[in-house]
Amino acid sequence: MSGMRMVAWTHRGGGISVSRMVVWDSQQYLRFRKERTQPSRDLAMQLPPDDGSATHLIDIGCGPGNSTAVLRERYPNAEILGVDSSPEMVSAAREAHPDIDFALCDVSKPDELAALEQDFDVVFSNACIQWVPDHAHLISSLLGLLKLGGTLAVQTPMNYEEPIHRIIARIVHSPAYADKLPQAREFFNLTPPEYWELLHAHAAHFRMWTTTYMHTLPSHEAIMDWYRGTGLRPYLQALPDDAARAAFEDEVFNRVREAYPTQSDGSIIFPFPRFFFTAVR
Structure with missing residues (x-):
């Protein structure tokens, strides 16, 4: 998920409206660096070959820079910019990849997205847009950052x-947590047919595909560790103290152990479906 690392919601409980902002942890996220980076490698392989014509690239939702480094490998001489809404992620990316430019930018805000240059040869985004609302506007705007072609x-x-x-969804919506945790939609992805219609309307031509990665994790605890860096994090931050967070994690963990069988050596097969598309302006 090298993506936008801030998620805001408004949670109303007991007549009180509370606005929360998730703070992300680059070290937690990179504990599964290889698994998280592989989709960006597979996506980058579908980009045009490096014939010297692609000189200006941007990585939208660069996170700690692992996906941006994949772009650098693919286009070693290009000018590359990685942007993310999380200061912590941008700082980690700059430290890890001093040969690449990184900047703060929250593309969920139309004014910040519109302020980006509009002459990129490649706009790349790996595991980011699920955090950004209004994909009908977002996809057309991302295509608008590109040069023709x-x-x-x-x-x-x-x-x-x-x-x-x-x-996670069942627990969040259970009576024990319904008034304690945000109930608003956390992810904003559309369905593949809806993306088809958007791309059909705005792109010269496009491709879509899905891949399910069959990750091998060493234990059920590793699944929890993976999700502490992503899907669990907004809920853990919303809980008031360590005891409440531990109780929530325990309930998730007990159900995870039941849902994911172990292999002969004790490891866990952790399927992870991902949706891809490339589109040409």
Whole structure:
């Protein structure tokens, strides 16, 4: 998920409206660097070859820079900018990849998205757009950052039917947590047919595909560790103290152990479906 790392919601409980902002942790996110980076490598391989014509690239939702480094490998001589809404992620990216430019930019805010240059050869976004609302506007705006003939390349998780997501949703909406945790939609992805219609309307031509990554994790605890860096994080931050967070995690963990069988060596197969598309302006 090298993506936008701030998620805001308004949670109303007991007549009180509370606005929260999720703060992300680059070290937690990168504990599964190899697994998280592989989709960006697979997406980058679908970009045009480096013949010297692509000189200006942007990574939308760069996170700690792992996906931006993939672009650097693919286009070693290009000018590349990585942007993210999280200061912590941008700081980590700058430290890890001093040869690449990084900047703060929250593309969920139309004015910040519109302020970006509009002459990129490649607009790349790996595991970001699920955090950004209004994809009808977002996709057309991302295509608008490109030169004519430039390529938009996007990957976004679509693992909502997997056990871990179903488990978290059931607990969040249970009577014990319904008045304690945000009930607003956390992810903003559309369906593949809806993306088809958007791309059909705005792109010269495009491709869409899905890949399910069958990650091998060493334990059920590793699944929890993975999700502490992503899907669990907004809910854990919304709970008032360590005891409440531990109780919530325990309930998720107990259900995770039931939902994911172990292999002969004790490891866990952790399926992770992801949706990809490339589109040409």
